[in-house]
Amino acid sequence: MVVGELTEDAVDGLFHALADPTRRDILRRCAADEPSVSRLARAYPMSFAAVQKHVAVLERAGLVTKESRGREQLVRTDVGAVGRARLALDDLESTWRGRVDRMSALLAAGTEPERKTSTIRGTG
Amino acid sequence: MVVGELTEDAVDGLFHALADPTRRDILRRCAADEPSVSRLARAYPMSFAAVQKHVAVLERAGLVTKESRGREQLVRTDVGAVGRARLALDDLESTWRGRVDRMSALLAAGTEPERKTSTIRGTG
DNA sequence: CTCACCTACAACCATTTGGTGGTAGGTTAG
DNA sequence: CTAACCTACCACCAAATGGTTGTAGGTGAG
Secondary structure: OOOOOOOHHHHHHHHHHHOOHHHHHHHHHHHHOOOEHHHHHOOOOOOHHHHHHHHHHHHHOOOEEEEEEOOEEEEEEOHHHHHHHHHHHHHHHHHHHHHHHHHHHHHHHHHOOOOOOOOOOOOO | OOHHHOOHHHHHHHHHHHOOHHHHHHHHHHHHOOOEHHHHHOOOOOOHHHHHHHHHHHHHOOOEEEEEEOOEEEEEEOHHHHHHHHHHHHHHHHHHHHHHHHHHHHHHHHOOOOOOOOOOOOOO
């Protein structure tokens, strides 16, 4: 039992969303700032609709959330969602690492001061 | 090997290769075992050529290696490569962790340590 | 109200992807 | 040698992706 919350489709969407440099840049921008979609769009050499689609892909993957503020939609990166991608990698690795190694990884994570500000929630 | 040498293209290839359930399953199989391409192909409800393409995608991403043994090509998962994907996620996270940390410091020094949703113009 | 702006959504197009089959070359067995 | 097998590579096709433009609706300012 590893990532019970993450279905194969969810992992597909997660990695697919991450497999694009524009989308990864959007993630960086919307983690440091909280721009509207149109302001985001001005940062890239493509149309507003194209950026809108990228944001939609990220939103479907659960990597960003949108918050209505007036006539704008503020986009913000869900920091914990990247933790879900990490869990998907853990799940992959656990296959060939075995349970003992996995447990030691958990122990190592416990002894080290991991980030507390980004709670890794399996619930999406 | 320094891992900071991950180019954007490399990250693209990594995540794209991981964004497919068949390819992820191939990774699991070829980490536990070291099957030939044809034996691998028999495990999936698709043609040999299709599986061959999936293996090629994984190989280009550096996730598996092929070893010639007679007339066969044994496929094996490069365990360290998944670590590279993890580092790509680390890179993503570190970007905004640093910036968020800096912004928090600025906010703490200047005004109340609340979110930046506090009044922007006027004091309300 | 009008005007400007932001957003969502549709239609459309070029390219890529994921699948198919077929063919050619190399290797092991008989 | 022939036969059987494994692999690489080709052409082809349907579907998805990434981009474009255009249109319609909602919101804020004057």
